[in-house]
Amino acid sequence: MTTDTRLGELDVSGLGEVDEPEFTGLTERHRRELHVHCYRMLGSFEDAEDTVQETFLRAWRRRETFAGRSTFRAWLYRIATNACLDLLARCRPEPATGGEVPWLQPYPDRLLDELPAGDADEPETVAVARETIELAYLVAVQHLAPRPRAVLILRDVLGWPAKDVAELLGDSVNSVNSALQRARAGMREHLPAERQDWTGGEEDAGTRELVRRFTEASVATDIGRLAAMLRDDVRCSMPPTPGLQVGRDAVVNDWVESGFEGMKGLRAVQTSVNRQPALAFYQWREREAAYLPLTIDVLRITGGAISEIVTFHADRFPPLGLPERLPADGTK
Template identity: 75%
Template sequence: MDDLRDLSGVGEAEFSVLAERHRRELHVHCYRMLGSFEDAEDAVQETFLRAWRRRETFEGRSTFRAWLYRIATNTCLDLLERKRPAAATGGEVLWLQPYPDRLLDELVTGEADDPEAVVVAQETIELAYVVAVQHLAPRPRAVLILRDLLGWPAKNVAELLGDSVNSVNSALQRARAGMREHLPAERQDWRGTGAEDPETRELVRRFSEASAVVDIDAIAAMLREDVRYAMPPIPGVFAGREAVLADWRDQGYDDMPALRALPTAVNRQPAVAYYHWHEDESAWLPLAIDVIRVSGGEVTEVYIFSADRFPTLGLPERLEADGTVRS
């Protein structure tokens, strides 16, 4: 029913059904724009509310899906104007949050014939790409995503933004240049290898085992010399093996008791969730999750997120003393 001509005869319940078909892809779109899972949730809810209130403006000149994308993009631009600096600075994206693979799988299986599903399955959902996007000013950011990821013609993007085609083309060139400044020069370095790669799985296994027993020397052997690490929303981006290890030691990582590690995947990247022992609960409870980028058989980037991300990522709320999982 994406070839609707108008919405005048559509009731609220039917409208909700039509819109919900596109929730996941709109959520991913808003996530790329905003870099935050929670802000993307808010943006999609606001998009549906605006769409219902303005349903009379839908005249069938575009598909219902494209109309929703227009509203979602403007919703994100409004949110960025209210909540965000003009763009990220200094390499830091303090509002960055991970995106669960289980929800990306939902999109791919539900919209397998859609170009957006193909894009999501590739590198543009990985953290290195999402972080680079956050360094673009909002309007060039929107142009880049609409033109390069969704394949919109420049004319349609210009209509959405109220700009000329020349302005859109200029913004796209600036956005592409900005992305090159904030991504490694070699594509394989920022794309990384996925969690399904056998060599990557083995490296992640060794990394998780070394981390669980707090073996700093073993971890150091797996880090590339120019590895980068950050822990949003805590300020600080550390570059280089020695700087990363020094910060971990400053935080008292050497003195931590043993952990339980649970391999998983986030943003189409390998990840490891860690649990620490709570005597009063007689169970292992969530501590943090490492999202890892692997290139050339070495760990090249680590993002650490706190335990408050576990529910969104669908991770167990506790591991029992015998190792069983409780959701």
């Protein structure tokens, strides 16, 4: 009898008989989608890593509580959601405000690709759907209080029935439905109005050409050329550094005041995170005789123009699998 067959027949005592290596095998197949779930809840790649580990530890310790009333996958999601709520209660009792998320971190597409592509309604495919993994969605979610956030993700992203969400949260179905309506209203308040027009990470020719021109203008520190690619209502942020610029004039003024135009010795590596195009910038350091990590720009493109730039610091290069340095000839 295979492990999958046994799992479908396990009762409370049955799962308790599974040894640790076998249990690890059962949980590991769900690691990536659970990590994405925790990432949505927390907005932080690193916190999601820690919370998945905590989830697996709790699951092992509580394995005898799995009664087979739901799938093993759903049982893990319940544990993961509660682990996220516990972390938020300890570390972030208040949601984000003002359109900024200081703890926001990017999620590399190479890890999202670990889940096999399947039919649109398959759980693993839904879990990493592009429209619910882009940074603007993450920012909007982080503006919700923790419990409505959990309700929204479980109901609207994962498609859980209201009664299952109510059971997980120890609440009534009416309370869950009320929380969902509040969460949806909050999302409408914080999501871009033109969200249905996003191109996101789609590799169409227009997006590729815009990213190419943005790359060239950035390396040349040509603010005029960059400004021409921005929408009038463009937004620019740099978590965890506070400060959100809204509008082309505000963004350009910030670039000028920061001395961007005077920067020299830049190179760029194209990548993708959160199903969006991204550029990792390196700057020449004479002392090391190499180009070292500087920043990562993640772009949102709407209607053939750049509608948002989220810039991350050099500490995000390792989790994204980017080179630690580029040699003098610019090769990796």
